[in-house]
Amino acid sequence: MASTSVAAGFLASGRWRFALGWLMPIGVALAAWRSPWAAWGFTLALQLALAAVERLPGAQRSPPAEPPRPWHRGVLWTHALLQTALLGLGLWVAGGHGVQGPLGWPAIVALGIGVGSVTGSQGITYAHELGHGRRRADRVLGWFLMASVLYAHFMVEHYRGHHPRAATHEDPASARRGESLWRFLPRTLGGSLVSAWRLEARQLAQRRRGWYQSLLLWITLAQLAWLALLWLWLGAPALLFWGAQAAYAVFLLEAINYIEHYGLQRRVDGVRREPFGMQHAWNADHWLTNSFIANLQRHSDHHMHASKPYPELRPLPGPQLPTGYAGCIFAASVPPLWFRLMEPRLQALAKAA
Secondary structure (H helix, E strand, C coil): HHHHHHHHHHHHHHHHHHHHHHHHHHHHHHHHHHHHHHHHHHHHHHHHHHHHHHHHHHHHHCCCCCCCCHHHHHHHHHHHHHHHHHHHHHHHHHHHHHHCCCCCHHHHHHHHHHHHHHHHHHHHHHHHHCCCCCCHHHHHHHHHHHHHHCCHHHHHHHHHHHHHHHHCCCCCCCCCCCHHHHHHHHHHHHHHHHHHHHHHHHHHHCCCHHHCCCCCHHHHHHHHHHHHHHHCCCCCCHHHHHHHHHHHHHHHHHHHHHHCCCCCCCCEEEEEECCCCCCCCECCCCHHHHHHHCCCCCCHHHHHHHCHHHCCCCCCCCCCCCCHHHHHHHCCCCCHHHHHHHHHHHHHHHHHH
16 A cells, blocks of 8 residues: 555656556557447546546646656657557457457447547647657657547647637637537637648748648648548448547547637737737646646646647646536536536636736
8 A cells, every 4th residue: 555655656746647648548458458338438437537536626736847858758759659559459449350359330439439538638639749849750740640630730720820819719729708619619620620721821822832842731631541541451440440539539629629718818909919828728737637638737838838848837827727627528518517617717807807
């Protein structure tokens, strides 16, 4: 018992806590080996456990910011290896080679949701962090991770679109006050796609380059080629699995986008936007959830210092969510509950302004 407490304290107290994130792809892989439904059940149980821990007073603060070390970068790269192996296992099981043999489509979808919980909550989060990095290899890995969920245009829209326009009506990834998650999703999915291609066309024109020099175009074609290869090589079950994991991963991404800036607005005077401040993003500092998603909940500091590595992000006293992201996803999925939680917070912020 004492050794377990020491180990837990060791992981929770410093940079080693980010290794906890590896438990998710490893756990889903072990569950998927047993049963597709076990993979889905594991991820649901994990999200419920994170949401429960977020309610514990002693778990609502993460360790302080610290300088980045090679270890922190290694956490992201190691996850990419684990995720690649998990996707390969998912294809193998979906193809009927697991212990349960051939699967029906409900089981394949359940498997895809289980794997998509990893590729969405962590793979996309880590791709986002890598894309903000200064090393070219990190950015390339970010593109790879986003392509694995068929959402490569995020690598254009997020950095060139969302960051300049966040918390304004110009940004398709910023939710408006009174807008439900289910109304937000079609708006952000379509708006982000259109915005990404417009931003890419503008940059190509400014640099006097042709579309054959567009990384976005080539990665998009690679995504389509991969889907065709899956169909021809492994058949419909593999294609269904890949589509299910990608769809659920993107749902998680956009649900988090919905939460991060819900109802917060920067002033816009003509073409000039108010500088982004800590009051323009919702924050939470629950240590366990932050350990799994690389401090993403310290969101105000991230937007104010976009190139700051994740271990350096600080918990700023900006708008605070009622709980961490794990619990907020459940709440946002039920609009009356979400509005009941968030409207008093928005009113309090308006009075304090």
